[in-house]
Amino acid sequence: MEQSTRTRAPQSRRNAAYVTFVAATAALAGLTTPLAASGSPQAAPPQLLEWTACDGTTADPRQQCATLRVPLDHADPAGPQIGLAVSRIPSEQPGARRGALFLIPGGPGGSSLNDPSGKGQKLPQEVRDRYDLIGFAPRGMAPSTSLTCGLDHGDLAVSKLRPWPAPDGSLTGNFATARRVSDACARNGGELIKHIDSATNARDLDRISAALGERKLSAWGVSYGTYVGAVYSRLFPHRTDRIVLDSNDNPDHTRVQRAWLAAYEAGAEDNFPEFAKWASAPGNPDRVARTAAEVRPLFLRLAARLDHEPLPRPGANPPRVDGNELRQTMLNSLHDPDGYPTLAQLINAAREGTVPPAPPAPAEPVLQNVTAVATATVCNDLAWPGSPAAYEKDVAESRAAYPLTAGMPRNGTVCAAWPFPPKQAPVRITDRGPSNVLLVQNERDVATPLSGALKLREAFGRRAVMVTVNATGHRSYLDNGNACGDRLVSRFLATGERPEQDTYCR
Incomplete structure (x- = not known):
């Protein structure tokens, strides 16, 4: 019989690491949670968690x-509820x-x-001694109440959802995909898809x-x-304890995911020279050129x-390697120097008119889930321009530069x-709140470059200190840093x- 334990009601000893995201309220005495300092309805008293062995x-x-159980819409705390899957390993x-x-995942869709x-x-032993480690599946991500858009298989390709223009720079195909995917999400996403941001x-x-x-949380x-x-x-500054933010996004509230x-x-541009040095090194079995400049x-x-002249790749999605598949493989590989061989092997094979087998893909239900949550988050955070003309000049300039x-x-x-229009304005990050944030950032990061981290x-102003690491790759702390x-x-x-x-870490 599985043992079950029950999280006790708030105690002064149960204080601290619940991570990153909500507003300044001075009322720390109780555990009812104001949504923000904007007159939003207060949350109901917290549910106690019944801990059991994890499935699988x-x-x-x-x-x-x-x-x-949490509200589908935090502005309506007494309304419909959804489930969030939570995990822990105690101190x-x-x-x-x-x-x-709190271990806050990347993504969105992580x-x-x-x-x-x-x-x-x-994590070092002294950190694991100090904290319960808390994981969770964000709303929409299985095994939390899950979301799917029911997309056609072809529309799950990363290079289809990433808006790579056609070889001549045309955006027509991208906008046809956008309409098709949006229609499927509106048709199959239910009410949940409107409440993910x-x-x-x-x-x-x-x-x-x-x-x-916990009355305060720490986070990574x-x-x-x-x-x-x-x-x-920003929303709950006085509920934060020690906040570590690793591989940092530009917080521009006027652009959010567009930025x-x-x-x-x-x-x-920051990372490709590192790949070029590796890919031209003597003795490298996947060497693609004699010098980095080549x-x-x-x-x-x-x-x-x-x-x-795309090359066929049976079993892959899409079942071919064209220029955009090569470019997407480049971006994927530059996330981590351990991925360099994947790009080099594709380059060497394609030069000879062949391609290596496609890397294994997640099961389709997983792809459907991840794609739906990522899409909903990106699109609900901020309204994007709806006309191709709004992008054509920028895309042409980008292609040239x-x-x-x-x-x-x-x-x-x-x-x-x-x-669906956004249900709330993006949050503007400011310096208001305690000085308890540490940013750690690799100098060369393809996905969250140093320029955005700055x-x-x-x-954050006085709230933060930043450690810049002389390292290459996405994710710094205990991964690609030093x-x-x-x-x-x-x-x-x-x-x-x-x-x-x-501080700069050489």
């Missing part, structure tokens, strides 16, 4: 799971416990449900924190999770050839045809000691 196999048998040293450390058993176990994700975190009995947010963490820290997509221009023109020539990314970063996504640092950056972040989480000023 997890890497660590200590991980427990529970389901929390390994209860006498040293400070609180709960889940941290198994992260307490995964990346959470990379970044501010709502932050408010869900506040509900989880309350159900855990990565990639898109840095934006959720920043929003939480993140546009950042791939700089990100690719790699970029070789890549551009091959992409242009594949634009007009940044040929590696061929205009994609400034193109219109599915959101250009999205049928914008978040500027927005020992100096890892040491500073671990010290902050374990002791609260933070660098006195912005």
Whole structure:
């Protein structure tokens, strides 16, 4: 018989790591949670969590799971409810416990449900002693109440949902895809699809924190999770304890995800030279050129050839490799230097008129779920222009200035045809609140480049200190960073000691 434990009502010892996203309220005495300082309805008293063994196999048998009911619409707390899947591994040293450390996933479309058993176990012992590690599946992500748009198989291809222009720069195909995907999401997404956005994700975190009995939370947010963490820290600044934001998104509230997509221009330019050095190194079994200077023109020539002479790739989606598939593989590979061989092997094979087998893809139900949640979040956060004319000039300029990314970063996504208006304005990140945020950022990051991270640092002002790491790849702390950056972040989480000023880790 499975054992079940019950989270106790709020106690002063149950205080701390619930992460990133909600508004300043001075009322810390109780666990009822105001939505914001805007007269929004207050939340109902927190539900207590019933912890049981997790379904399926997890890497660590200590991980427990529970389901929390939260409002579909936080503005209507007494209305329909949905389920959020939550997980935890308790502090390994209860006498040293400070609180709960929320592991905020990237994406949108990511889940941290198994992260307490995964990346959470990379944390130093002193950090695992101080915190319960908390994971969750954001709203819409299975096994939380899940979302699907029921898309055609072909529309699940990354290079279809990423708006790569046609070889001649035309956007016609992109906007046909946008209309088709938006229609499917409106038809199949139900009410849930209208209530998935970044501010709502932050408010869900506040509900989880309350159900855990925490009056403050600590967090480790990565990639898109840095934006959720920043929003939480803005909406609920006095509910935050120690906040680590790793691989940081530009917080521009006038553009939100449009700015993140546009950042791939700089990100690719920052990172491609590192790939070129690796891909030209003597002794590399996947070497593509004799010198680093040869790699970029070789890549551009091959992409242009594949634009007009694609190669078949049976079993893949799409079942061919054209120029945009090569470019998408480049972006994927530049996320992590461990991915460089994938790009190099595709380049070498395509030059000879063949292609390697497609990498294994997630099961289609997983792709449907991830795609629906990612699309809903991006499109509900901010209204995008709806006319192709709004993008044509920008795309043409981008294609000329940044040929590696061929205009994609400034193109219109599915959101250009999205049928639902945003339910709330994007949250503007400011310096109001306690000085308890540590940003960690690799100098060369294709997805969240340093230029955007500096914008978040500027927005936080006195609230934040930033550690810039001389490293390449997306995700810095305990992943693609270096020992100096890892040491500073671990010290902050374990002791609260933070660098006195912005720091560069060579």
